[in-house]
Amino acid sequence: DAGVIQSPRHEVTEMGQEVTLRCKPISGHNSLFWYRQTMMRGLELLIYFNNNVPIDDSGMPEDRFSAKMPNASFSTLKIQPSEPRDSAVYFCASSYWDRTYEQYFGPGTRLTVT
């Protein structure tokens, strides 16, 4: 298995621009998680999906952030408009729905907003 795939690996954008991060979970996994990691705040759960349905989005910082999972093999996290404080590493992870304690992480997308 290829593991969780994320793209792009690096993104540099200017404040105010739209940013879209992409994730392909491990085949067969039906739970998907989006995290943000910074030095100051560590790893924070933004949102997670079960069977393509958002279950908990309480970690999404504000309305500028949105996430979708149109099918079992693809998810996006969008930031519009982006701000410098959004600069972080964004991770996607996946698991089986009944084994959410066993998550597999992607390599992350390093986002820099100038």
Add this chain to the structure above:
Amino acid sequence: QKEVEQDPGPLSVPEGAIVSLNCTYSNSAFQYFMWYRQYSRKGPELLMYTYSSGNKEDGRFTAQVDKSSKYISLFIRDSQPSDSATYLCAMVNTGNQFYFGTGTSLTVIP
């Protein structure tokens, strides 16, 4: 008070030493306890998980949970330079909410 507290370190030990990494937590509803290892510029990698209290061993790694003290530990025996990484504890409660510690940076010196 944070749900999960973890000493950020950094921790530096000589090769072959026994390493002890720890986290404390405040929510008694946590039921799964995990340890992840994260190498620089990589995603976290699950090392092991335990359910409720007790010990679990996997090779040189032992995870320990003490629910009465709200304290979990990861022990690494015969530490190797390849163990140099950041170690994150994580917990899941009965409501399927996840919390990660901020991570402890470990360096094993050859």
